[in-house]
Amino acid sequence: MGSSETFSALMLRERDGKVSAAMEEVPAADLPDGDVTVAVEYSTLNYKDGMILKGLGRLVRSYPHVPGIDFAGTVESSDSADFKPGDRVVLNGWMVGESRWGGYGAKARVKSGWLVKLPDNINSKRAMAVGTAGYTAMLAVMALEDHGLTPDKEGDVLVTGAAGGVGSVAVAILASLGYRVAASTGRDSEHDYLTDLGASSIVPRAELEETPKGPLTSERWAGAIDNVCGPVLANLLTSIRRHGSCAAVGLAAKPTWDGNIIPFLLRGVNLLGIDSGFCPIERRVTAWNRLSKELPLAKLDTMTRVVPLAEAPDLAGEILAGRVRGRTVIEVPS
């Protein structure tokens, strides 16, 4: 790489406690340490990207900063025996885009141990249509299965925050695996969208926000994937069927819930934490291979829109307000 080489990136700068974003030409020599350099083609807008673009949650401690918690692209150069130029790769998490520069630039340099080779049938754009949200949805499904969920269990599988990124992919995967999916959304406008993704019923968010009548209510859900926490999580835990599980993925409503231990003690309910960021590499490879086979690509396409990198900052407030539907792919200029 020549010393004068530059690449286009969306750079975050902080001034007087305010974070601003602008497209810049960045010297390639400024890339962080790592043994693989990737020509990034696509990144995505995840909920966490929204927080980072707005300078929230103290996720980024040092500026100037290139955000983007995931990316897909092609290996440009590698000092690792595991990757060679031309390999198509995907990265999710590992604090990339938070404590290190991320995928909102035409080049990224990372550790080889963080990269997953893309399955042949997923191109870079579709990999980012899946993105961290979709890969996390797959991890949540895998966790529920590890704890005994099968499509023949009585009851529907509930997905909360269903019209968001994790929720949309979770609905599509579960439906294609043969589960009956109850999709919970706060948006009346998204009912048809969720039914088209495979939901067999819609649960208005307000219904799940009600305070349950006791620590146990009638057994309803075979399992659940919760993206919102708060009163919705408190409510759904009271109606998970005996020995069923809830995968705790997100906090779109709030990070706390007013919980009761009784469902865990008297029904053997499991609350399963999902951590996509530091998930071991073998499980990532399994998740991506399963996504390549079990997520119907036509459904993935219907939940996806593609926007240029320069427009990402305008969408940050939208995703934080829960107004983005499905997945947003960010096209990174070469």
Ligand SMILES: NC(=O)c1ccc[n+]([C@@H]2O[C@H](COP(=O)([O-])OP(=O)(O)OC[C@H]3O[C@@H](n4cnc5c(N)ncnc54)[C@H](OP(=O)(O)O)[C@@H]3O)[C@@H](O)[C@H]2O)c1
């Ligand atoms: N554990 C992990 O490793 C991991 C990985 C990825 C994401 N996450 C977290 O998972 C959550 C979902 O991520 P995402 O990318 O799917 O975000 P997203 O696209 O913004 O979707 C979140 C959805 O939650 C619902 N929602 C928004 N505000 C709400 C509120 N105040 N109360 C109740 N529901 C609300 C909305 O769905 P409806 O309109 O359909 O109700 C919204 O579309 C986020 O909290 C994110 O940080 C965690």
